[in-house]
Amino acid sequence: MNLFSNLIAKAGETLHWLYIYLGVARITDLLDNVVVVVAMFGGTSLFVMFLVWMERKVSAHMQSRIGPNRVGPLGLLQTLADAIKLTIKEDIKPVNRDKIPYFIAPIVAFVATFMGLVVIPFDNGVVVQDLNVGLLYIVAITSFTVIAILTAGWSSNNRFALLGGFRSAAQIVSYEVPLVLSLVPVIMTTGTLSLNSIVLFQKTLGMWFVVPQIIAFLIFITSATAEANRAPFDIPEAESELIGGFHTEYSGVKFAMFFLGEYIAIVVSSAVAVSVFLGGWLPFPYLSAWPVPGFVWFMLKLLLMIFLIMAFRWTFPRLRVDQLMDFGWKVLIPIAILNILITGALLLFFGKGA
Amino acid sequence: MTDLLLSRIKGDVSSSGTDEYVVNLGPQHPATHGVLRLIVKLDGETIKQTTPVLGYLHRSIEKICENRTYPQCITYTDRVDYVSAMTVNLAFALAAEKLMSIQAPPRAQWLRMIFCELQRIASHLLWFGAFAGDIGALTPFLYGLRERERILDLFEMTCGQRLTYNYIRIGGVMIDVLPDFVQKCRAFLDYFDPKIDEYEDLMTYNPIFLERSRGVGVVTPEVGINCGFSGPSLRGSGVSCDVRKQQPYLYYDQIKFNECLEMAGDCWSRYRVRMRELRECVSIIRQCLERLEPGPVEAKMPPILKAPPASEAYVRSESARGEMGVYLVGDGTPKPWKAKFRCASFSNLYLLDQLTRGWKLADIMAVLGSFDLIVPEVDR
Numbered sequence: 065m066n067l068f069s070n071l072i073a074k075a076g077e078t079l080h081w082l083y084i085y086l087g088v089a090r091i092t093d094l095l096d097n098v099v100v101v102v103a104m105f106g107g108t109s110l111f112v113m114f115l116v117w118m119e120r121k122v123s124a125h126m127q128s129r130i131g132p133n134r135v136g137p138l139g140l141l142q143t144l145a146d147a148i149k150l151t152i153k154e155d156i157k158p159v160n161r162d163k164i165p166y167f168i169a170p171i172v173a174f175v176a177t178f179m180g181l182v183v184i185p186f187d188n189g190v191v192v193q194d195l196n197v198g199l200l201y202i203v204a205i206t207s208f209t210v211i212a213i214l215t216a217g218w219s220s221n222n223r224f225a226l227l228g229g230f231r232s233a234a235q236i237v238s239y240e241v242p243l244v245l246s247l248v249p250v251i252m253t254t255g256t257l258s259l260n261s262i263v264l265f266q267k268t269l270g271m272w273f274v275v276p277q278i279i280a281f282l283i284f285i286t287s288a289t290a291e292a293n294r295a296p297f298d299i300p301e302a303e304s305e306l307i308g309g310f311h312t313e314y315s316g317v318k319f320a321m322f323f324l325g326e327y328i329a330i331v332v333s334s335a336v337a338v339s340v341f342l343g344g345w346l347p348f349p350y351l352s353a354w355p356v357p358g359f360v361w362f363m364l365k366l367l368l369m370i371f372l373i374m375a376f377r378w379t380f381p382r383l384r385v386d387q388l389m390d391f392g393w394k395v396l397i398p399i400a401i402l403n404i405l406i407t408g409a410l411l412l413f414f415g416k417g418a
Numbered sequence: 419m420t421d422l423l424l425s426r427i428k429g430d431v432s433s434s435g436t437d438e439y440v441v442n443l444g445p446q447h448p449a450t451h452g453v454l455r456l457i458v459k460l461d462g463e464t465i466k467q468t469t470p471v472l473g474y475l476h477r478s479i480e481k482i483c484e485n486r487t488y489p490q491c492i493t494y495t496d497r498v499d500y501v502s503a504m505t506v507n508l509a510f511a512l513a514a515e516k517l518m519s520i521q522a523p524p525r526a527q528w529l530r531m532i533f534c535e536l537q538r539i540a541s542h543l544l545w546f547g548a549f550a551g552d553i554g555a556l557t558p559f560l561y562g563l564r565e566r567e568r569i570l571d572l573f574e575m576t577c578g579q580r581l582t583y584n585y586i587r588i589g590g591v592m593i594d595v596l597p598d599f600v601q602k603c604r605a606f607l608d609y610f611d612p613k614i615d616e617y618e619d620l621m622t623y624n625p626i627f628l629e630r631s632r633g634v635g636v637v638t639p640e641v642g643i644n645c646g647f648s649g650p651s652l653r654g655s656g657v658s659c660d661v662r663k664q665q666p667y668l669y670y671d672q673i674k675f676n677e678c679l680e681m682a683g684d685c686w687s688r689y690r691v692r693m694r695e696l697r698e699c700v701s702i703i704r705q706c707l708e709r710l711e712p713g714p715v716e717a718k719m720p721p722i723l724k725a726p727p728a729s730e731a732y733v734r735s736e737s738a739r740g741e742m743g744v745y746l747v748g749d750g751t752p753k754p755w756k757a758k759f760r761c762a763s764f765s766n767l768y769l770l771d772q773l774t775r776g777w778k779l780a781d782i783m784a785v786l787g788s789f790d791l792i793v794p795e796v797d798r
Contacts, residue, residue, distance in 0.1 A: 123557075127556075127557050127560040127561075223439070296554065296626055299780070379620075381554040381555040381626045383554075383630070384780040385463060385778065386778060387630070
């Protein structure tokens with residue numbers, strides 16, 4: 065008994081010494097963040113699995129079909145089955161590929177989109193890291209996908225994949241401008257780039273930003289759909305065109321990474337739209353008395369936005385590449401700039417300050 | 419053969435100094451048109467030349483028919499255009515009847531009209547789905563097929579088959595319809611009419627669809643007539659070419675229906691013509707159902723059908739795609755000496771090259787879809 069209590073005393077002393085002399089506090093901080101990120105990673109992966117199932121079910125019901133209903137209850141384990149299938153698939157690689165870029169491209173695509181989740185507020189203060197340049201960070205991160213796509217297209221040693229990569233990169237780069245421009249009026253109004261602060265501002269404002277900034281909201285959704293290469297902007301991965309897109313030469317897990325990257329891009333864009341325009345974790349108007357945590361409101365709105373983006377895919381035909389670029393440069397950007405001018409003028413005249 | 423073809427393609431259009439490359443669309447591709455191979459010469463995204471390569475679905479139907487008796491040939495006619503089989507059956511039956519001077523009884527004629535118009539609706543529904551799918555809207559395909567299932571149920575009720583019917587025979591039809599066919603047909607038409615409005619709501623004035631199809635693939639009337647264009651595609655250019663109006667067969671002259679014409683000649687016009695034709699078909703079927711009277715469904719014919727020696731007959735009919743012609747030469751035996759099918763898709767395909775030069779790759783799909791091509795008709 066004595067020996068036992070001695071051991072514990074000794075262990076305590078050692079820890080105390082480690083704490084003071086080796087700065088273990090910094091390591092525990094680091095471990096803190098690592099745990100949060102891993103939890104975020106795991107949670108998002110599960111959510112994405114759910115989203116894939118949701119897409120198949122939503123598309124099926126919109127098309128007068130049923131969708132997966134055999135694998136697991138309501139077909140919920142379908143994504144798991146697909147994931148297992150993709151994992152055990154043979155990894156077919158073109159012989160003359162550029163080895164290192166070919167390997168890195170899907171990883172970059174996957175990681176870049178995941179990184180966007182770091183600044184999303186799921187509830188008041190529930191952010192992995194509430195960067196005070198949150199929006200800027202997200203916009204910067206989404207540019208990584210361009211690199212991934214170009215690298216994938218080039219390293220596949222396939223002229224069609226290269227063309228698909230070029231088209232996709234051109235599309236993403238063109239639609240980043242209206243994406244950013246549509247966020248500028250909100251930033252001007254709130255004076256901050258931190259997403260959590262923007263949500264709090266909407267709380268003090270009394271209404272969500274979608275009401276005064278409806279145009280910016282619409283531009284944002286359109287640009288976000290184009291950023292994620294989703295219909296009606298999915299020329300790069302159109303199946304009824306001959307060019308298979310930048311991920312033609314990828315199979316198995318590498319393809320799964322591109323695929324998941326696309327879904328996470330949708331989640332991130334929707335989450336930003338929800339936080340900036342739809343009030344984030346704030347309750348729905350007139351329902352603030354309900355004893356529901358902010359996280360639930362956030363998830364509800366997020367699912368609504370994602371449903372909207374999915375409905376786009378199965379309703380609209382595809383835009384041709386040049387029409388797509390025309391629309392981005394000649395229609396969305398002028399409207400976004402006009403919106404900024406009007407918002408600026410209104411802010412000036414109604415004295416909310418710069 | 420491929421070298422010859424490629425050298426002909428490369429030699430045709432002079433290079434402008436930028437890199438041109440030749441790309442192969444098909445013969446298998448996710449677009450729904452079957453085994454059609456297109457060799458496309460591209461300059462970046464712009465098309466320089468499109469060369470269709472045919473023959474992937476050639477089954478020597480015309481040659482085979484030379485070794486089959488006239489009734490046996492009818493089964494082969496189903497496979498000439500399996501999406502719109504009744505109309506091909508009809509064309510051959512009419513040609514054989516003309517050759518052998520057989521007159522089908524009135525009830526058979528009305529039934530033939532009803533089934534051809536039902537087949538036209540079914541074919542246009544499939545076209546609608548395929549065209550929308552080519553443009554990128556994946557949902558209307560399932561809507562079109564959903565309605566088509568009902569029509570195929572009606573067909574199955576009558577002749578037991580859903581795709582290749584062998585129903586319209588020389589001298590009449592195979593068998594009379596079941597007693598509740600008329601009521602079921604009417605029920606289908608009542609169900610279907612508002613659906614056309616639904617599909618128009620979804621697609622016709624959709625801005626993206628308009629951008630993809632308006633002004634794309636314009637066929638002027640002169641070019642259309644000179645190149646042997648026919649059917650709804652030519653009516654989209656404003657040319658009145660409906661065989662049912664010009665040389666009425668069956669009882670089309672006793673029925674009131676409008677010929678659907680649109681003036682612009684682009685993909686959107688061709689789309690509009692077919693959507694309006696859907697409504698016209700519904701009206702035609704309703705009129706035919708009213709005029710249906712009891713009677714025999716097959717003419718009195720000799721047990722072995724023999725054509726008179728040194729005889730020939732050519733009959734034009736309006737299939738869902740355009741003008742379907744059957745030319746038969748008889749030589750006194752029970753088998754035709756020559757059977758030739760003049761198919762609308764084969765003639766319509768010719769214009770693809772002219773219409774897509776200078777346009778983008780995605781426009782090939784739009785134009786091809788708007789032509790409503792069926793490859794078995796092209797190749798036979």
